[in-house]
Amino acid sequence: MSLSILINGARGRMGQAVASAAREMNLVVGAAIDVGDDAAAGLARCDVVVDFSSHAATRSILELAVAQKKPVVLGTTGHAAAEKKALLALAGQVPCVWAGNFSVGVNLLFALTRRAAAVLGSDYDAEVIEMHHRFKKDAPSGTAARLLEIILEERKLNASALRHGREGITGERTPTEVGMHALRGGDVVGDHTVMFAALGERVELTHKASDRGIFARGALRAAQWVVHQPAGVYDMQDVLGLK
Known part of the structure; x- marks a missing residue:
């Protein structure tokens, strides 16, 4: 069965690139949401979250993923140091790849x-x-x-x-x-x-x-990898075996 993905931030540039890359890679976009959409219902029918929305939405999407025990791929940046420390503790409760760049x-x-x-x-x-x-x-x-x-x-x-x-x-x-x-x-x-x-x-x-698609394809590669991992925070160095 093909992996079903929830795209959070679906109307943004990266969200659209992830949707396009998913079609190329024969992956299923089970839900594509943005601010104001019902994330809980969308995630319930998906295997993994791919989030390229906003740093302001990171906590809510992580809390939802933890509640539903779903893996997460996070590409958002711009968090303050203290905020990110708290979010990392939350992200570690599920399998999570968090990277500033998925290329x-x-x-x-x-x-x-x-x-x-x-x-x-x-x-x-x-x-x-x-x-x-x-x-x-x-x-x-x-x-x-x-x-x-x-x-x-x-x-x-x-x-x-x-x-x-x-x-x-x-x-x-x-x-x-x-x-x-x-x-x-x-x-x-x-x-x-x-x-x-x-x-x-x-x-x-x-x-x-020169093409935003490289980040989208990398994020989807991370999504395919993270669903087989135990809870913890990983990055693309882990996904690619560079460590």
């Missing part, structure tokens, strides 16, 4: 960034640059935030190392800071670059997305 290529970028951050020492200045379309509501992107986390983890730094852009007389760059730069404009689906710059050379790792 196979981006998840390879995560793995390469971790390796580069481990090999290239503090004499290589690390900067993260992302660009998205003018309609994106949060910054930095979830993908850029994850790239930052990876660099901080490998270099054993905390959040105080982060610099969101620079302005005015900032003084010389310190060896422990990591820059984050969010660009917005046009219809850019998603560009991410991690730069490691030393005296005499520079290493750049870049991923550019």
Whole structure:
């Protein structure tokens, strides 16, 4: 029997892309809902939730999934740190894949960034640059935030190392800071670059997305995987076997 999927945020760009990808992959969209729709009734006839709605709706969809014991794939970003901590505890009660980016290529970028951050020492200045379309509501992107986390983890730094852009007389760059730069404009689906710059050379790792379908197909791949997992919070590195 084909997997039946509840799409939450069905009228958004990503929701529509997930519906299109599901048709390509011969998966069943059992329910397609948005704000104001009856999520409980929709989920009751589905096997898994794929949510690309809004960070404001994450708690309600997770509570519903926990109540009905249904797996969840979450692609929403923009949660405050304290809020996300509480949501992760809730998500862990069911099988849940939560990722800021479901692209196979981006998840390879995560793995390469971790390796580069481990090999290239503090004499290589690390900067993260992302660009998205003018309609994106949060910054930095979830993908850029994850790239930052990876660099901080490998270099054993905390959040105080982060610099969101620079302005005015900032003084010389310190060896422990990591820059984050969010660009917005046009219809850019998603560009991410991690730069490691030393005296005499520079290493750049870049991923550019031109089709929103790559994220939708990745999310559906995660949905097919997560229905066979025990309760817990996973990411695309788990789905792809990159850990």
